[in-house]
Amino acid sequence: MNPEGPVLVGVDGSAAAVQAARLAAREAEMRRRPLRIVHAFVWPALQAPMALAPAVPPEGEVERYTREIVDEAARAAADEAPQIEIATQVVDGAATVVLLAEARSAALVVLGDHGFGPISGALIGSVASQVATHADGPVLVARGDCDRSGPVIVGVDGSELSAQAVEFAAEAADLRGTELLAVHTWTHPPSIGPGDMQPLVYDAAALRAEEEAVLAESVAGVRERHPDLTVRQLSVQGRATKVLTEESARGQLLVVGARGRGGFTGLLLGSVSNALLYRSQCPLVVIRPPRH
Numbered sequence: 386m387n388p389e390g391p392v393l394v395g396v397d398g399s400a401a402a403v404q405a406a407r408l409a410a411r412e413a414e415m416r417r418r419p420l421r422i423v424h425a426f427v428w429p430a431l432q433a434p435m436a437l438a439p440a441v442p443p444e445g446e447v448e449r450y451t452r453e454i455v456d457e458a459a460r461a462a463a464d465e466a467p468q469i470e471i472a473t474q475v476v477d478g479a480a481t482v483v484l485l486a487e488a489r490s491a492a493l494v495v496l497g498d499h500g501f502g503p504i505s506g507a508l509i510g511s512v513a514s515q516v517a518t519h520a521d522g523p524v525l526v527a528r529g530d531c532d533r534s535g536p537v538i539v540g541v542d543g544s545e546l547s548a549q550a551v552e553f554a555a556e557a558a559d560l561r562g563t564e565l566l567a568v569h570t571w572t573h574p575p576s577i578g579p580g581d582m583q584p585l586v587y588d589a590a591a592l593r594a595e596e597e598a599v600l601a602e603s604v605a606g607v608r609e610r611h612p613d614l615t616v617r618q619l620s621v622q623g624r625a626t627k628v629l630t631e632e633s634a635r636g637q638l639l640v641v642g643a644r645g646r647g648g649f650t651g652l653l654l655g656s657v658s659n660a661l662l663y664r665s666q667c668p669l670v671v672i673r674p675p676r677h
Contacts, residue, residue: 386447386489391421393491395484395512398424398454401497403461405527406667410462410469412525415560417490419470420462424454424485425473433584447501451475480484481515488520495525498662514662517671519644523553524673529633529666536566536617538636538667540629540657541571543599546642550672554640555607557670561579565607568632569600570646593647596620598612626660633666640670 392600394409396402406422413420426447455473462471475643488494496513517524539554540545551567558565571592607616621628633639634643644655 386491388492389418390491391419392416393421393423393484393487393497394458394495395480395487395516396422396424396454397457397480397497399497399499400479402454402498402529403458404532405496405497406458406462406528406533408525408531409463409465409493410471412493412495413462413469414466416448416492419472419489420466421464421488421491422458422471422473423483424451424456424458424473424475425478425480426451427477429478433458441646448475449473460677465542472528480512481519483517484512485519485521488516488524489571491522493523493525495527497551498528514659517662517673520559520673522673523670525668525670526662526665528662528669531668533637533667534566534669535637536560536634537638537640538566538568538632538640540625540630540641541567541600541603542625543570543603544550544642544644546644546672546674547603549605549668549674550640550642552610553670554638555611555616555674557638557640559614561613564617565602566619566632566636567600568619568621569596569603570621570623570628570630571596572622572624593620593622626656626664629657629661630664630666633661633664633669635669638664638668638670640672641675643671 392409392413394406396406408547410420459471459473494516496516498513513526518672537554537558539550541551555565600620602617604616604618641658643658661669
């Protein structure tokens with residue numbers, strides 16, 4: 386990740402990728418960063434003898450086709466944000482590998498939620514899922530209605546990545562001129578460590594107060610760093626995925642950490658962030674820890 390780098394969008398010629406290019410253009414305009422549009426291309430493996438394979442276009446036609454993919458995305462981006470600087474490139478290589486390499490020098494990676502792949506009806510594309518799992522830095526997936534107004538919503542759980550998500554969301558809300566809604570959920574007293582049993586009896590009022598304190602502490606410094614930003618807090622007893630999915634129907638952006646305080650440290654993407662890749666009803670940002 387490079388905060389001074391471009392906003393990077395991966396495209397593949399699908400309608401979802403064009404929507405992602407428009408969303409990326411708005412992000413680049415707000416952040417005053419250039420936009421870099423990349424299409425990764427590898428010749429598909431043919432699962433049949435050449436004599437039985439369908440006719441394939443000559444090399445010149447392939448080049449023209451791949452250039453048209455990035456050119457179409459560039460036109461959509463320019464329509465959305467005419468003043469931004471736009472660069473396009475077709476890169477040889479598998480999409481996930483190329484985008485993860487490109488992400489190291491980007492301020493933000495933007496992807497469509499699905500594209501042209503082996504399972505065209507999939508709710509989330511494998512490239513978007515893999516990049517969100519492994520990228521060095523934040524990944525924005527163009528889910529749901531990308532033109533909606535409403536607050537920027539951030540999922541809060543008191544973890545280190547959650548704190549990074551809160552700061553990213555506060556900046557995003559500031560840039561958009563909208564409010565920040567910080568959402569914290571709980572279901573029962575958390576375990577202290579692996580193998581610990583949760584108490585069968587507990588003080589519900591005390592638990593609520595403790596969890597509300599986690600939320601308040603998580604956003605305590607936001608108003609100082611963003612004095613003009615309106616910050617609302619929502620503390621709910623319930624499952625994080627369900628609550629955040631419901632709230633995303635009323636937001637223009639949802640921000641979550643890749644994993645939270647309840648996840649296994651070996652997991653690169655937690656259960657909540659992974660589920661929201663499939664269920665969020667607005668564009669979703671997954672905050673990943675930078676690699677050292």
